[in-house]
Amino acid sequence: MDNRPIGIYDSGIGGLTGLKALRKLLPDEDYVFFGDSGRMPYGPRPIDELRRIAAQDMDFLAKFDVKAILAACGTISSAARPVLAEYPVPAFGVVDPALDAMAAVPGDKPLCVIATAASIHSGEFTDALAKRCGYSREIIGVPCPEFAPMIEAGHIRRSDPVVMDAVQRALAPIRGRDFGALLLGCTHYGIIEDAIRDYLGADVPLLSASECAATALRDYLVQHDLTGGENGGARFFVSGDLRQFDAFAEPYLERGPVHAEQAPIMEL
């Protein structure tokens, strides 16, 4: 048993899809969430910057004596794998649990990953998945560079023309394709899941990297006897606009008031 909090971070509100999934599985745990919206988007950044950001974000959370850290960010998870692996606090990303789930999808239909440009171009999702499938399945990666900044700016409704247009621009090349599964490889994308379904079809088999990672972290904590918690609470730190964050997080998380605290914009 370990009552210390769990740390979670992302470039912004995308990480809340990971927090929400974790809280469903581990409601009694305490959480410290860091949304680095003052430096978002992470998606277009080069790998060396993303690695420095990963270390800085984890150092920020480590000050709260967290027992484990979830990088609830596909971009960090794919770019900064060695930084996470070597970090003194157990640190986990969203890539490996998602690949486990994707590789286990039965049949031989193609598998699709949609994520930020950095994540798709790193090959950490697509090449790794092709390898896991023994190169026997078609793997398609689709970068959606507009999605995360658009979601962070508050365009999240399925009826919002900005959302509908962006979804169409990014996903037109795969509309009508029959996939074994389509992975939401950027944690922001779960927030517009309904718009993605509206465009691709209600029965497209979606998998969420956030949900896969939450399950894997729960399993790790249970296996290592590290579950616990003081009062099932959460502290939120945001390096960008607090009011914008609270206005989204409170109704989204459905767990009472959210009053984020200001975090600094860390210099690279």
Ligand code: DGL
């Ligand atoms: N939520 C992020 C991810 O999962 C980062 C998006 C961004 O900042 O570009 O990739």
